């Protein structure tokens with residue numbers, strides 16, 4: 775049985791990798807870089823996909839270990855799943871809308887990271 779601690783390390787490592795990858799793509803796009811011009815695009819896509827998968831699996835592993843599912847999935851967990859979905863969309867968005875790369879890097883990513891951490895720590899409505 776996978777422990778709470780192992781799920782937590784996996785979850786945190788995955789979200790750190792996820793946000794690092796998104797930061798790299800955002801900086802590349804705001805410098806005028808295209809997807810094709812990104813020499814690391816395959817590695818970036820692979821890391822993003824792997825980090826997304828580990829983040830959600832370990833996230834629900836944590837939910838299970840914390841016995842949070844008795845009354846169904848709590849609303850703050852759905853909010854975190856929404857943040858996770860947005861992180862999924864953010865790989866392609868900077869190339870499609872390069873003008874958004876700077877505001878996403880400077881405001882969007884920090885806001886999403888802070889919101890995700892806040893939800894996990896305060897568990898509003900739990």
Ligand code: HEM
Pocket residue numbers: 785786789792829830833834836837840851854855857858861886887890891894895
């Ligand atoms: C990209 C999105 C996400 C980010 C940035 C993120 C970030 C974090 C962080 C920083 C923590 C540590 C908080 C602490 O010290 O307790 C955490 C814990 C946690 N996360 Fe996430 N998370 C994300 C997605 C998810 C998803 C999708 C789920 C559920 C499916 C989830 C469920 C949890 C749970 C249950 C905890 C443990 C709370 C505790 O130990 O009390 N997270 N997350």
